[in-house]
Amino acid sequence: MPFKNSFDIACLESEALQRLFHETTSYMQNITIEVIASGRGHRSQEEHPATTIGLTLQRPVVQIGDWLDKGQRIEAIAHELAHLLLVYRAGLGVVGRRIPRPGDSENVFRFFMSMRGDWVYLLGQISNTTHHLILIDFLKQEYGIEDDLHIYLLHQNFCLAANDNARDKESQYGMGLVAFEYERLIGKIDRAIINVDHQSEFFWQAYHLAQKHFGRYGFRFIPAPASYKEDILSFLEALGYQREDFIFFPEGKREACSMM
Numbered sequence: 001m002p003f004k005n006s007f008d009i010a011c012l013e014s015e016a017l018q019r020l021f022h023e024t025t026s027y028m029q030n031i032t033i034e035v036i037a038s039g040r041g042h043r044s045q046e047e048h049p050a051t052t053i054g055l056t057l058q059r060p061v062v063q064i065g066d067w068l069d070k071g072q073r074i075e076a077i078a079h080e081l082a083h084l085l086l087v088y089r090a091g092l093g094v095v096g097r098r099i100p101r102p103g104d105s106e107n108v109f110r111f112f113m114s115m116r117g118d119w120v121y122l123l124g125q126i127s128n129t130t131h132h133l134i135l136i137d138f139l140k141q142e143y144g145i146e147d148d149l150h151i152y153l154l155h156q157n158f159c160l161a162a163n164d165n166a167r168d169k170e171s172q173y174g175m176g177l178v179a180f181e182y183e184r185l186i187g188k189i190d191r192a193i194i195n196v197d198h199q200s201e202f203f204w205q206a207y208h209l210a211q212k213h214f215g216r217y218g219f220r221f222i223p224a225p226a227s228y229k230e231d232i233l234s235f236l237e238a239l240g241y242q243r244e245d246f247i248f249f250p251e252g253k254r255e256a257c258s259m260m
């Protein structure tokens, strides 16, 4: 493992961040923080200042963009560490697609047919949104860290994506989830969408189902791992998918996943 890019949080001189790092590493020791050059690994034109990879290998790597200033680095790293606490302390893992066994021809066919959809976006957004409803208040109340960066980017990215019509079904479901998160963390979505009525039925379906299944989630209501999984699987089932097609990490292996 090359550690040449690894980043020492001590240089950020944030006592709260050091405390959070210490707490997180008491649940998962192998956490690395890296600074990466801008423009790498970005999806479409959306901006993501930080991400965490390596969950399935039980070796999380928090990556932050080199363009962030000191205050933003504190917020971005704290945000990712809070995701990791939700995974490793609260047991709220990340949902992924189950890869069918070779020979299981019907499921293999369904798996490859559905790969055209933007699965990474939809499934990533489920874990992200459910976590964000909890972690924004958690960081503020337990560590005094205001995640202004996340709120700013939620607004920016939502404006970009919601006004872009050329998206597949999974992306539109994902956008419905983002709209739900936006209302919970910022306010009415008509601040970001020019014409709310022009959103697709897929968008609204996911938006209403997210309210139904995740509406209670918050810093004062952290679900038990079993009900979290059940909420996600019944959300996906209500969207028309089969619950057997999904798996939660980290307890399985193999599929790539990340959190933002």
Ligand SMILES: [Zn+2]
Binding pocket: 079, 083, 128, 132, 259, 260
């Ligand atoms: Zn996040």
